[in-house]
Amino acid sequence: MSTIAENIAKVGARIREAAQASGRDSSTIGLLAVSKTKPAAAIREAHATGLVDFGENYLQEALGKQLELTDLALTWHFIGPIQSNKAKPIAEHFDWVHSVDRLKIAERLAAQRPAELPPLNICLQVNVSGEASKSGCAPEELAALAQAVTQLPRLKLRGLMTIPEPTDDPARQRAAFARLRELRDSLGLELDTLSMGMSHDLEAAIGEGATWVRIGTALFGARDYS
Template identity: 55%
Template structure:
């Protein structure tokens, strides 16, 4: 069973946005490790966008739930040898972090589908254990994505370090927002800053997140 119903999560997001004077963010329900039945139950409450970490696991759910017309986001690290499948099956890839992926995704995005929505994952705290582009490498990677007709650069994604100090977490969100503003100035179609999860969404929204990724609060503990 979910920890909280969808309506309660959406109200929490709205309240956090209102307190910060920000627009309501989009909710991405993180359904990794959850069965297709749990996704269908949340879709029945009105949720349309779902995030998955693993391509193979996601494809099984995408096939099982095809009739529901859901929007699927890849949010986990993407291996180059899975880029073809990701390009063919997802609506968004939020974890693009290197030029090799750009070429592979563009080459395999089917012409019958709309261009693949892409977010650049930024390793904002320079963690060895995290994937992501460095802030310095962001402009060149963005230019490469924007040059591909089969891709649509939409913005940035980050998973900041879970610092115990509130100030350090806020600083990471502030740096991400500054990068986002600069990116949007160079690429006018950019409109999405994906950051914040079940434990820190309020801080992320306060610092400009336009999409938050919620899993545990919706679905409960991972299966």
């Protein structure tokens, strides 16, 4: 059994245990493998265990890996900050975008999503911790943004995403994730997705209703940014 396969099994067990502790069905929680900075070979290895959903932060890196992996049936998620000039290739080459935080980006994605592809699945990124260094719309701006995005063609608004301020305190972790769930529920829209939780806090996220946990380090090891 390879290291990646072993890691996937360990993370799967953590997801199942957290779901059981919260009275949830683990099949409602998707494992999004965050493969940024990792080679296509690592994605191929993870796919061999049954994973099909992969998250990328850097457009050019992702497009290169997509070309290498055209023989695999993968679902690609863009999870990084989006510059306006990158909207067109993102709209053309991804199935999900988790990091929409302003209307201008949503409009560009809608205009540039090819008609022959299914609607692009969208999550709105919310800055629940109010960190100046983090992307995401402010909670008080969310309702107007969500209503506007639901009116755009070629997009399907699925839910919300957040990257809260890092903390080892489980109570603070859960409070941030509860905030995102409450914001989703307050919108009055039929949204089925909460993209929240990473390697260090997936249990807290699952406890508060996560439907995607975005896991990189616990699957692939530490990232090399050199």
